[in-house]
Amino acid sequence: MIEWIILVLVGLLLLIGIFYFNRFVVLSNRIDNSLSQIDVQLKRRADLIPNLIETVKGYAKHEKSIMAEVTKARQAMISAKNLTGKVKANGVLEGALGKLFAIAENYPDLKANTNFIELQRELSSTEDRVAYARQNYNDSILTYNNMVQKFPGALFASMFGRKVKEYIQIAPSEKVVPKVSFN
Amino acid sequence: MEHIDFRDQISKNKRNSVFLMIFVAITIVILGYVISFAFDPSYFFLIMIVAIIFSISYTWVNFYNSDKIAISAVRAKPADKIKYRDFYRLVESLTVASSLPMPRLFIMESGSINAFASGRDPKHAVVCVTTGALEKLDRRELEGVLAHEMGHIANYDIRFITLVAVMVGMIAIVSQIFLRSLWFGGGGNDNKGSGIFILIGIALAILAPIVVTLVQLAISRKREFTADATAIKFTRNPNGLIGALEKIKKDSAPEKKVSKALAPLFFSSPFKGLSSTHPPLEKRIEVLKSM
Numbered sequence: 001m002i003e004w005i006i007l008v009l010v011g012l013l014l015l016i017g018i019f020y021f022n023r024f025v026v027l028s029n030r031i032d033n034s035l036s037q038i039d040v041q042l043k044r045r046a047d048l049i050p051n052l053i054e055t056v057k058g059y060a061k062h063e064k065s066i067m068a069e070v071t072k073a074r075q076a077m078i079s080a081k082n083l084t085g086k087v088k089a090n091g092v093l094e095g096a097l098g099k100l101f102a103i104a105e106n107y108p109d110l111k112a113n114t115n116f117i118e119l120q121r122e123l124s125s126t127e128d129r130v131a132y133a134r135q136n137y138n139d140s141i142l143t144y145n146n147m148v149q150k151f152p153g154a155l156f157a158s159m160f161g162r163k164v165k166e167y168i169q170i171a172p173s174e175k176v177v178p179k180v181s182f183n
Numbered sequence: 184m185e186h187i188d189f190r191d192q193i194s195k196n197k198r199n200s201v202f203l204m205i206f207v208a209i210t211i212v213i214l215g216y217v218i219s220f221a222f223d224p225s226y227f228f229l230i231m232i233v234a235i236i237f238s239i240s241y242t243w244v245n246f247y248n249s250d251k252i253a254i255s256a257v258r259a260k261p262a263d264k265i266k267y268r269d270f271y272r273l274v275e276s277l278t279v280a281s282s283l284p285m286p287r288l289f290i291m292e293s294g295s296i297n298a299f300a301s302g303r304d305p306k307h308a309v310v311c312v313t314t315g316a317l318e319k320l321d322r323r324e325l326e327g328v329l330a331h332e333m334g335h336i337a338n339y340d341i342r343f344i345t346l347v348a349v350m351v352g353m354i355a356i357v358s359q360i361f362l363r364s365l366w367f368g369g370g371g372n373d374n375k376g377s378g379i380f381i382l383i384g385i386a387l388a389i390l391a392p393i394v395v396t397l398v399q400l401a402i403s404r405k406r407e408f409t410a411d412a413t414a415i416k417f418t419r420n421p422n423g424l425i426g427a428l429e430k431i432k433k434d435s436a437p438e439k440k441v442s443k444a445l446a447p448l449f450f451s452s453p454f455k456g457l458s459s460t461h462p463p464l465e466k467r468i469e470v471l472k473s474m
Contacts, residue, residue: 030282037279118268125272132280135419 020156027144031165034137035083041129042077042086045093048126049074052119056100059110063103070096084168090130097123141165206398217384249345250287250309253301259289259311270317273326274310277333280417286310286336296320296431298450300332301341308336319434320427327414327423328450334413340406347402351395358388403446403460411467412474421471428471432464 053067073096077089101120104110111117145164148157157163245252262270270288278285286300289311296316302308310332316325335341361384415421431451446452452461461467 034282037282041279121269121272125276128276129279132276132417136280136282139416 016152017156017159020153021160023147023153024144024157024160024162027140027147028162028165031137031140031144034133034140035168037133038083038087038130038137041126041133042090045090045123045126045130046074046078048119048123049093052100052116052123055113055116055119056104056110059113059116060103060107063100066096066100066103070100072096087130087134094127138167141167213387217380217387245349246303246342246345249341250302250307253299254289254309254311257291257299257311259291262288262290267317269322270312270325270329273322273329274333277326277330277417280330281333281337283308283333283337286333290314290317296328296427296434296451298328298332300335301345302336303342303345304339305336308341310336315434319430323420323423324427324430325423326418327420327425328427330414330417331410331424331450333417334410335406337413338406338409340410344403344406347399351392351399354395355392358392361388400460404462407461407467408470411471415471415474421474425468425471428464428468 049070053071056063056067070093073089073093077086077093080086080089104116147153148162148164264271267288267290270290274288275285277283283305286302286305286308287310289309291297291311291313293313294315295313296319298310298312298316300308300310310329312325312328316328320328365381365385411424414424418424428451446460449461451464
């Protein structure tokens with residue numbers, strides 16, 4: 001009788017252990033996935049820029065400096081080594097784009113161009129997506145850390161060598177107020 | 184009102200929904216138990232087997248085709264990718280926020296502001312909005328409404344609501360069969376069931392469908408709050424959703440006629456007078472403002 005009880009208890013413990021092991025795997029994979037989503041969305045953003053520059057060129061040839069600024073910010077974002085750098089560059093790019101769209105207000109033909117309108121919407125949509133992806137990443141870390149720190153997850157976490165994950169410091173992109181000079 | 188974290192809101196509502204579901208399951212068991220005592224067992228088995236086969240196939244067909252049934256019931260059409268670019272863009276953004284697969288999108292001709300989600304799981308989900316919602320809501324408000332529908336998908340409400348509806352239907356069927364068989368067999372003197380159980384059985388058969396319907400409505404209302412909370416988790420912007428709810432409150436467009444069975448799926452109740460599948464708009468706005 002005693003043997004049976006012990007056997008059942010061991011079996012139960014094993015099942016709970018398997019559950020937690022798999023749970024940790026799923027949650028940490030989710031973190032990796034949400035992290036790569038940020039990258040995907042930033043790339044999507046970068047891919048839209050050349051098209052935008054082409055469209056703007058057709059209507060506002062003289063705004064060379066702002067176009068150069070946008071192109072430079074895009075280049076910086078693509079060539080950034082890690083995600084932190086990319087997100088930072090994205091902040092700069094966002095500011096430059098804001099300026100570009102403010103300048104576009106002075107060109108009625110450009111403003112009315114369907115291609116331009118479409119790109120503008122697409123870009124503001126990717127801005128949302130970058131923000132959403134980052135949020136998703138933060139949430140994934142939070143869920144994982146809760147699992148690692150709460151009882152009884154904490155017991156299994158130390159058993160499987162799972163540690164609390166650090167948030168990658170991604171500062172919220174600084175809101176750059178577009179400076180527009182009329183001359 | 185104190186500050187409510189949306190994460191707590193989600194887990195609280197999930198817990199309550201589990202309680203409600205257990206309650207419905209217990210009701211089914213008690214009903215079956217009393218009926219089996221009230222009846223001649225040899226009679227009962229035949230009825231139960233037929234009823235179970237019927238209800239399982241009914242459940243399966245309804246469950247498996249829940250997306251198609253809902254779409255065809257409101258005569259919605261697939262949304263055109265070019266014409267409704269913004270609609271697609273908003274939902275695509277929300278898939279990034281929620282890690283959900285892209286649902287199929289549909290449009291329903293109606294002047295009123297409304298939307299619904301359906302399907303048996305996130306992979307087979309559909310999201311449908313009215314043309315009124317696309318016209319009257321601005322980008323952030325529409326995003327709030329769509330995030331609410333994505334919330335229904337993420338929380339498996341689309342499956343849950345379908346299952347609860349089917350369970351309620353099943354209880355109604357069992358009760359009906361019991362009452363009818365009493366009617367036909369009542370005159371005979373070969374009824375081996377005991378009198379007191381027949382009385383309890385009758386009372387239960389009449390009360391159970393009413394009680395489970397009330398429970399269904401309560402579940403449905405809870406799910407609306409959860410979906411609102413999940414929507415905020417996705418967008419972190421309660422103002423869009425609040426704006427949409429406030430526009431619905433002021434909107435006077437005639438409601439589209441939809442079946443009552445579909446009502447729990449919608450963003451706001453399609454029945455203005457009888458809004459018991461949804462919490463009052465004021466209450467939803469109030470909770471959203473406290474988040």
